[in-house]
Amino acid sequence: xxxxxxxxxxxxxxxxxxxxxxxxxxxxxxxxxxxxxxxxxxxxxxxxxxxxxxxxxxxxxxxxxxxxxxxxxxxxxxxxxxxxxxxxxxxxxxxxxxxxxxxxxxxxxxxxxxxxxxxxxxxxxxxxxxxxxxxxxxxxxxxxxxxxxxxxxxxxxxxxxxxxxxxxxxxxxxxxxxxxxxxxxxxxxxxxxxxxxxxxxxxxxxxxxxxxxxxxxxxxxxxxxxxxxxxxxxxxxxxxxxxxxxxxxxxxxxxxxxxxxxxxxxxxxxxxxxxxxxxxxxxxxxxxxxxxxxxxxxxxxxxxxxxxxxxxxxxxxxxxxxxxxxxxxxxxxxxxxxxxxxxxxxxxxxxxxxxxxxxxx
Amino acid sequence: xxxxxxxxxxxxxxxxxxxxxxxxxxxxxxxxxxxxxxxxxxxxxxxxxxxxxxxxxxxxxxxxxxxxxxxxxxxxxxxxxxxxxxxxxxxxxxxxxxxxxxxxxxxxxxxxxxxxxxxxxxxxxxxxxxxxxxxxxxxxxxxxxxxxxxxxxxxxxxxxxxxxxxxxxxxxxxxxxxxxxxxxxxxxxxxxxxxxxxxxxxxxxxxxxxxxxxxxxxxxxxxxxxxxxxxxxxxxxxxxxxxxxxxxxxxxxxxxxxxxxxxxxxxxxxxxxxxxxxxxxxxxxxxxxxxxxxxxxxxxxxxxxxxxxxxxxxxxxxxxxxxxxxxxx
Numbered sequence: 001x002x003x004x005x006x007x008x009x010x011x012x013x014x015x016x017x018x019x020x021x022x023x024x025x026x027x028x029x030x031x032x033x034x035x036x037x038x039x040x041x042x043x044x045x046x047x048x049x050x051x052x053x054x055x056x057x058x059x060x061x062x063x064x065x066x067x068x069x070x071x072x073x074x075x076x077x078x079x080x081x082x083x084x085x086x087x088x089x090x091x092x093x094x095x096x097x098x099x100x101x102x103x104x105x106x107x108x109x110x111x112x113x114x115x116x117x118x119x120x121x122x123x124x125x126x127x128x129x130x131x132x133x134x135x136x137x138x139x140x141x142x143x144x145x146x147x148x149x150x151x152x153x154x155x156x157x158x159x160x161x162x163x164x165x166x167x168x169x170x171x172x173x174x175x176x177x178x179x180x181x182x183x184x185x186x187x188x189x190x191x192x193x194x195x196x197x198x199x200x201x202x203x204x205x206x207x208x209x210x211x212x213x214x215x216x217x218x219x220x221x222x223x224x225x226x227x228x229x230x231x232x233x234x235x236x237x238x239x240x241x242x243x244x245x246x247x248x249x250x251x252x253x254x255x256x257x258x259x260x261x262x263x264x265x266x267x268x269x270x271x272x273x274x275x276x277x278x279x280x281x282x283x284x285x286x287x288x289x290x291x292x293x294x295x296x297x298x299x300x301x302x303x304x305x306x307x308x309x310x311x312x313x314x315x316x317x318x319x320x321x322x323x324x325x326x327x328x329x330x331x332x333x334x335x336x337x338x339x340x341x342x343x344x345x346x347x348x349x350x351x352x353x354x355x356x357x358x359x360x361x
Numbered sequence: 362x363x364x365x366x367x368x369x370x371x372x373x374x375x376x377x378x379x380x381x382x383x384x385x386x387x388x389x390x391x392x393x394x395x396x397x398x399x400x401x402x403x404x405x406x407x408x409x410x411x412x413x414x415x416x417x418x419x420x421x422x423x424x425x426x427x428x429x430x431x432x433x434x435x436x437x438x439x440x441x442x443x444x445x446x447x448x449x450x451x452x453x454x455x456x457x458x459x460x461x462x463x464x465x466x467x468x469x470x471x472x473x474x475x476x477x478x479x480x481x482x483x484x485x486x487x488x489x490x491x492x493x494x495x496x497x498x499x500x501x502x503x504x505x506x507x508x509x510x511x512x513x514x515x516x517x518x519x520x521x522x523x524x525x526x527x528x529x530x531x532x533x534x535x536x537x538x539x540x541x542x543x544x545x546x547x548x549x550x551x552x553x554x555x556x557x558x559x560x561x562x563x564x565x566x567x568x569x570x571x572x573x574x575x576x577x578x579x580x581x582x583x584x585x586x587x588x589x590x591x592x593x594x595x596x597x598x599x600x601x602x603x604x605x606x607x608x609x610x611x612x613x614x615x616x617x618x619x620x621x622x623x624x625x626x627x628x629x630x631x632x633x634x635x636x637x638x639x640x641x642x643x644x645x646x647x648x649x650x651x652x653x654x655x656x657x658x659x660x661x662x663x664x665x666x667x668x669x670x671x672x673x674x675x676x677x678x679x680x681x682x683x684x685x686x687x688x689x690x
Contacts, residue, residue: 191621220632257551261583336619345689347656348631
């Protein structure tokens, strides 16, 4: 199967400081040689700490910002050679939703206008059918069509995120980039949006690039995960394989730190010492070596390459084969008791489903 | 646990009077107590009243718009009737608080040293030199590298995790008896979160202070709390020792919350969701406030407000259908 999206050796350096005459003095190496691919209908999660470059990658993929080097192919086409018209057509196929649904909807437009705009811009639906399409989009994301007349401020955070998703869906994209889509939402609302994203993927065959720092959410939603540190991918694998046994010392630390909802959970947490180095002046050699518990001399001077093992699991670490087993590193929440499992199930199959989405006025 | 609690909140009610004449019942009859050296988790979603409760303890609610009744007994004082001057002596001294966003709670135009030293001098007196030494010691305790140098830096020079550690150092400056932490790790990455949680555990063990941890993250609660109070729409709906809350929750809202977290061990296709919306707190419903969203609702639930009853020793639930186990077996 050919990939929907292929990214090769992507580089983006931002100028952090300029001299009096505009000459660049310092660069933030936000993305420094990132490669991955994504199949249609699948979810790739980009994870890592703040500043690791995961959001920059997602914007580069959409050409919201221009890369300094590298290749991006979408459906076989070279994205970086597209002219304005081509780029515009590409925007029909790839969309993005953001963390803050408050900031991403125009407060002066009604929901109906917000959803009609992409239909008009891309000339997708004849004027007479637009209202019907808006109603259809709202139903798709679990909102009632009558809400089209309302303004964004009349909705809760979860509902606004649904509207943002509906707007992304308006152009019938193949790829949606979800940049921390549930981080600003309450726990119970978060699960609604995650369920919605999953349902839409199944129904519409969407591919997602899911950017998140919440690893339990990533485990839930992703097929494939790429762990990023300071502008580079340090490990990439099937989600199940990664969570079963992370290999890179950074992935180990990250996954071992997930707080699980189980008191006294057995934990072999690796608490990283030291600060995250600055992307302005990343460490030489392996960029993780300043915080790595397994560092050896070679790590300080020689940058490790991302080496695949043949099963789709690739790691960028000189010591991959020598490290201790990581089988018990990801904390276990042990699951619920059978009774609690049944109680929880009552929520999923509750009779109140029809009541969702309403706005109290 | 000692017999008399360090802090005891009884029948706390907080109403906000809006400019438009609307009255919002933010907190409605909350009873809570925390023993010396214990950590209480206060859990709930946006708007449930958890942060407002903590601000009431600290005496930080605006007097002109917030109407507060009930009692908050702490260390021989009723904090709600304590004069402002005394309250200022308590705050930062025996009572301390850390907030979610360390950047907005540090003054950007003073060095972190100045800010910690100010607290020490205000409450403990002594010379500036000894206060500075104590500040360096505090920064070392929260694992800030080279504290002798860092103490003269401004907040903007520090990373998020480092700032949060400075906030903790400042909160600990006068060995508080009670530390309130409002979402202390929410703005941080998991690796930093792990560091801060580790630090809070360490400090609790060393100082014996009581902690009220306000969070919406049940994972964090499971890790650091001894007891948990779950709030919904201004009320405590469940209170239990941490083990029991996670193994046998007795309020449907708690069950819904637990079901909505993605779990690491178990890949569910769909997560549990709590349908519907939080009630409008200008006119709270007559019966159970969760009834409209509850899969176990009966007619009786909407008639009268359910009392908080003890289901088993130390485990309280505000649900007339509790214990819940028989409902599904």
